[in-house]
Amino acid sequence: MRDKVRKLSSPSERRSTGGRMQVPLRPEIDTGTGATSDERARAMIEIDRVSKRFETSGRKSHLALADINLTVNDGAFVSILGPSGCGKSTLLYIVGGFVAPSEGVARMKGAAITGPGPDRGPVFQEFALFPWKTVLGNVMYGLRQQGVKRTEAEAQSLRLIEMVGLKGFEHFYPKELSGGMKQRVAIARTLAYRPSVLLMDEPFGALDAHTRTRLQNDLLNIWERDRKTVLFVTHSVEEAVFLSDKVVVMTRAPGRIKEIVDIDLSRPRVRAELLLDSRYQKYVVDIERMIDDGRDDAEHP
Amino acid sequence: MTSARNIIATLSPLLACLGLLAVWQVVALWLDTESFPTAWHALQTVPQILGDPEQLLNILDSIRRMVIGFSLAVLISIPLGLAMGRSARVSAFFNPLLMMIYPVPKAALMPIIMLWLGVGDASKTLVIFLGVSLPVIYHSFQGAKAVEEKMLWSGAAMGLNGLQRMLRIVLPAALPEILTGCRTGLVLALITMVTSEMIARQSGAGNILFNAMDMAQYDTVFAMIIIIGALGIVLDAAFDKLRWRLVKWAEPHQEILLGAS
Ligand SMILES: Nc1ncnc2c1ncn2[C@@H]1O[C@H](COP(=O)(O)OP(=O)(O)OP(=O)(O)O)[C@@H](O)[C@H]1O
Numbered sequence: 001m002r003d004k005v006r007k008l009s010s011p012s013e014r015r016s017t018g019g020r021m022q023v024p025l026r027p028e029i030d031t032g033t034g035a036t037s038d039e040r041a042r043a044m045i046e047i048d049r050v051s052k053r054f055e056t057s058g059r060k061s062h063l064a065l066a067d068i069n070l071t072v073n074d075g076a077f078v079s080i081l082g083p084s085g086c087g088k089s090t091l092l093y094i095v096g097g098f099v100a101p102s103e104g105v106a107r108m109k110g111a112a113i114t115g116p117g118p119d120r121g122p123v124f125q126e127f128a129l130f131p132w133k134t135v136l137g138n139v140m141y142g143l144r145q146q147g148v149k150r151t152e153a154e155a156q157s158l159r160l161i162e163m164v165g166l167k168g169f170e171h172f173y174p175k176e177l178s179g180g181m182k183q184r185v186a187i188a189r190t191l192a193y194r195p196s197v198l199l200m201d202e203p204f205g206a207l208d209a210h211t212r213t214r215l216q217n218d219l220l221n222i223w224e225r226d227r228k229t230v231l232f233v234t235h236s237v238e239e240a241v242f243l244s245d246k247v248v249v250m251t252r253a254p255g256r257i258k259e260i261v262d263i264d265l266s267r268p269r270v271r272a273e274l275l276l277d278s279r280y281q282k283y284v285v286d287i288e289r290m291i292d293d294g295r296d297d298a299e300h301p
Numbered sequence: 302m303t304s305a306r307n308i309i310a311t312l313s314p315l316l317a318c319l320g321l322l323a324v325w326q327v328v329a330l331w332l333d334t335e336s337f338p339t340a341w342h343a344l345q346t347v348p349q350i351l352g353d354p355e356q357l358l359n360i361l362d363s364i365r366r367m368v369i370g371f372s373l374a375v376l377i378s379i380p381l382g383l384a385m386g387r388s389a390r391v392s393a394f395f396n397p398l399l400m401m402i403y404p405v406p407k408a409a410l411m412p413i414i415m416l417w418l419g420v421g422d423a424s425k426t427l428v429i430f431l432g433v434s435l436p437v438i439y440h441s442f443q444g445a446k447a448v449e450e451k452m453l454w455s456g457a458a459m460g461l462n463g464l465q466r467m468l469r470i471v472l473p474a475a476l477p478e479i480l481t482g483c484r485t486g487l488v489l490a491l492i493t494m495v496t497s498e499m500i501a502r503q504s505g506a507g508n509i510l511f512n513a514m515d516m517a518q519y520d521t522v523f524a525m526i527i528i529i530g531a532l533g534i535v536l537d538a539a540f541d542k543l544r545w546r547l548v549k550w551a552e553p554h555q556e557i558l559l560g561a562s
């Protein structure tokens with residue numbers, strides 16, 4: 001057990017938080033040897049001792065991720081929290097197969113990830129919509145690529161567009177949409193082709209509080225129905241606790257996993273009830289404190 | 302409100318043309334020299350030239366060469382520019398070559414090309430081809446380079462392979478920039494068309510113009526300038542309309558400046 005925890009956090013970090021950690025901690029570490037065959041079967045994504053070093057302009061290279069170990073089970077909703085620049089996006093890109101790790105390996109259903117594929121659907125922080133396609137054209141794109149007939153793809157896409165609250169905007173071009181609307185198109189575009197893993201990079205970052213809450217609920221509904229595996233990056237502790245089975249807290253650069261917190265709240269979750277639930281509140285406060293501790297460490301080494 | 306604006310927008314080029322002709326007329330009357338005919342005289346000569354089958358064939362010859370040179374250049378330059386924009390290796394290979402060709406006025410290559418290919422269509426078409434190629438390559442290159450990486454990643458995640466990403470993401474994403482290059486190329490095609498015929502006088506609009514110059518037929522000279530100018534304006538306007546239709550989805554951006562070569 002000691003051996004397993006070693007990878008998780010440095011001694012100083014553990015000292016600062018370990019003493020009064022009341023939230024259940026169950027670091028999922030898969031060093032490749034310790035996992036039982038049962039755990040193996042449930043693992044959708046395994047991130048195994050992954051580091052990422054970027055060659056930057058100038059001679060120095062930048063260590064963005066250091067020794068990340070994380071297992072995401074099939075159907076799990078896992079959120080990643082951490083300060084800006086700690087490598088959250090980079091971690092998603094590695095799982096997406098867009099970026100190769102410098103060390104270690106990421107696996108999907110036991111097979112090493114070597115490139116992107118329709119089994120993993122990214123929602124990028126920058127939306128990355130196709131500007132020459134309308135809202136409908138963007139959402140349909142993946143379905144058409146997979147050989148779904150036009151009428152069928154259209155029908156499915158229209159339903160998704162309605163779900164993300166963009167009914168009436170089907171024939172608008174991305175340049176004619178606001179930031180939050182683009183973000184919703186990006187989410188619909190990825191949901192459309194039904195990837196088994198969703199890689200969402202601050203997908204609700206540009207939304208107003210009302211739309212954000214609504215889409216959180218929609219995402220939870222979709223997730224509870226389809227039981228997709230979700231890797232979800234956010235800056236909002238409340239959002240992470242509300243949505244997730246597991247919250248991964250990362251340290252500032254170079255990004256390491258500081259804590260993994262299991263969120264032991266029953267589902268389906270109802271926002272109004274949860275907000276009054278003291279266990280929910282405790283998770284939020286505890287995780288916020290963890291993030292703050294990191295800041296203190298940096299200021300008083 | 303908008304309709305009034307539209308009328309002004311469509312009328313203003315016409316008014317500009319009329320204004321220019323009026324100034325020309327006044328200056329020509331005032332100078333009163335043989336080598337500067339009045340606008341009215343020059344305009345009267347235009348139908349004479351276009352009505353003469355031999356002259357008309359000459360002009361059509363020019364247009365044919367221009368269309369062929371332009372089309373070939375666009376067909377080759379767009380894929381090359383896009384490949385350069387997406388691959389550091391392709392770019393490293395072609396860049397020095399293009400850097401060398403870039404500052405050379407294409408018409409200056411004409412004598413050498415004539416030596417190899419003769420004074421016929423081949424030389425002139427090649428010069429037009431060279432003139433058009435560079436701006437189209439350059440703009441395709443810039444357009445392809447600027448394609449947002451996450452857009453390509455999105456495509457890859459949907460299962461598009463490398464070639465599909467090139468054709469279905471890089472090409473449309475770079476299209477506004479490519480068409481900007483093509484528009485510059487079109488103007489350069491017209492310029493190189495005339496200069497090539499000035500050097501290799503055998504047929505074409507430039508041939509008529511410079512022969513008339515030699516024979517001091519100044520009405521014809523100026524009429525040809527009007528014809529070539531009008532051709533340029535019509536082609537450019539038609540192309541801009543096409544461009545607007547193709548990329549109306551794009552963010553509005555800077556109007557292009559005409560690059561000289
Ligand atoms: N292509 C790259 N080349 C060089 N350095 C990079 C590259 N991509 C990311 N980095 C560096 O890696 C670090 C992590 O970047 P990343 O985008 O993953 O952070 P993040 O946690 O997603 O931040 P944010 O919350 O602001 O989105 C940053 O310091 C960044 O400068």
Ligand SMILES: [Mg+2]
Pocket residue numbers: 088089090125201
């Ligand atoms: Mg990020």
